[in-house]
Amino acid sequence: MPKEKAKRSKVVVATSGGVDSSVAAALLKRAGFEVVGVFLKLNDFSSKEETRARQVAKILDIPFYVFNFEKEFKKRIVDYFLKENKKGLTPNPCVICNKEIKFGLLLEKALKLNADFIATGHYARLVKDNLRHIKLMEAKDKNKDQSYFLWMLNRGQLERILFPIGDYTRAEVEKLAKKFKLPFGGVKKSQEICFVVKTVEDFLKRHLKSKPGPICLKWNIKQIIGRHQGLWFYTIGQRKGIRLPQGPYYVLSKDLKKNILIVTKNEKDLFKKELIAKNVSWISGKEPELPLKIQARIRYRHKATPVVITKILNSTFYILKFARPQRAITPGQSVVFYRGQEVVGGGIIC
Structure with a gap:
């Protein structure tokens, strides 16, 4: 200071x-x-x-x-x-x-x-x-x-x-x-999301109606192996709470139009080397020269990984290609760009 x-x-x-x-x-x-x-x-x-x-x-x-x-x-x-x-x-x-x-x-x-x-x-x-x-x-x-x-x-x-x-x-x-003699004996550490008192699932159940639909395997989308209570109760890479026998199963993707939760038994299916980002913002206020070789994190506390950033022609969307496959790239989460310890910008994963 x-x-x-x-x-x-x-x-x-x-x-x-x-x-x-x-x-x-x-x-x-x-x-x-x-x-x-x-x-x-x-x-x-x-x-x-x-x-x-x-x-x-x-x-x-x-x-x-x-x-x-x-x-x-x-x-x-x-x-x-x-x-x-x-x-x-x-x-x-x-x-x-x-x-x-x-x-x-x-x-x-x-x-x-x-x-x-x-x-x-x-x-x-x-x-x-x-x-x-x-x-x-x-x-x-x-x-x-x-x-x-x-x-x-x-x-x-x-x-x-x-x-x-x-x-x-x-x-x-x-x-x-x-x-400084500040009174903090026994004070609980703040929760991850301040307006969620218990769990995210509990919060969503109280505010969003259930919308049951089929659970299908990646390789056989026509075969129904279970039922879900609403796609919003699941996130990519999730293993717990799917409630299917002979697991484990992992959430792989969601088909919003057909209300299908797509799962896999092979954890390797969760790894991808590429994502598309929207609402990209640069702290400097200026877009850097592209393609940009930099590092990126796809979630909080995730290790920053080398990436090449390019822009889709005539659009506001960016393509990120990682040097190594990333587990459970999750739409809606932030992808944040780093140059060493410096935050350069970020975007929302599509």
């Missing part, structure tokens, strides 16, 4: 009530920033988190506000998640939330309050190159790195963002929490 930024700089910190965002706020105050804590109310079951965030703000002696984004969150994130699942896709709501809510609505509101920056407890880093262009980088802690979820951001947004804990490991953050 450059000290020159702290001079007379006002920063709005998204405080979730968790360890990471609380330590982020504490680090910024120690560095000399004028810190304002903000809790984003996104649903009606976050009262404990709000109480804890308010308590942290009191300990740090910083102003505290609650921004109610419930309506926007439901419309832009929850409804999007359900709509995409209904299409048979496996969306990543955190990516959209970062773009639309945390670094969209929050940034807009913070700037109206005359803030210079917003900050979060994300594990990611920002650096500037020789031309003073800002770059999004992986965090120091590779096990906690969240740069994968930030590929939709652009340089304009990144210029106004701070990631105070990006240069720390989770263990170091927990030590800092004790040093």
Whole structure:
């Protein structure tokens, strides 16, 4: 965190009530920033988190506000998640939330309050190159790195963002929490999708009606070997929950028009060397020269693999050809492009 930024700089910190965002706020105050804590109310079951965030703000002696984004969150994130699942896709709501809510609505509101920056407890880093262009980088802690979820951001947004804990490991953050005397004994770590209380399957069952259909083997699509309850309850590569005898079986694909779940007993069928991506975004704001040799991740915590990116002529779709076959390439998920530790951009898998 450059000290020159702290001079007379006002920063709005998204405080979730968790360890990471609380330590982020504490680090910024120690560095000399004028810190304002903000809790984003996104649903009606976050009262404990709000109480804890308010308590942290009191300990740090910083102003505290609650921004109610419930309506926007439901419309832009929850409804999007359900709509995409209904299409048979496996969306990543955190990516959209970062773009639309945390670094969209929050940034807009913070700037109206005359803030210079917003900050979060994300594990990611920002650096500037020789031309003073800002770059999004992986965090120091590779096990906690969240740069994968930030590929939709652009340089304009990144210029106004701070990631105070990006240069720390989770263990170091927990030590800092004790040093700052923040109250986190027994606090549960945040769940993968904040609006899913139990499991994704349980959430989908409560919001989407079942639509039973046949389960068929890859090599014999006419032979029905079982029944599914709705294509949205399954994702590519899934093994558990198919409930067929003489398994294991793996979900290979979905035929949305015929409402057929296609499975295989051969795990090798899940491996592919190519995918098509849509809604591709480049952090620099400019498409690089193609074909582009780079690395890509097809899911969170997946190992980045060398890939060649080309564009389909007269379209907005891109083709990615991997050096090695990738297991269970899943439509709806994000594919994120890396140059070493730098995030260059990403897209949605078709």
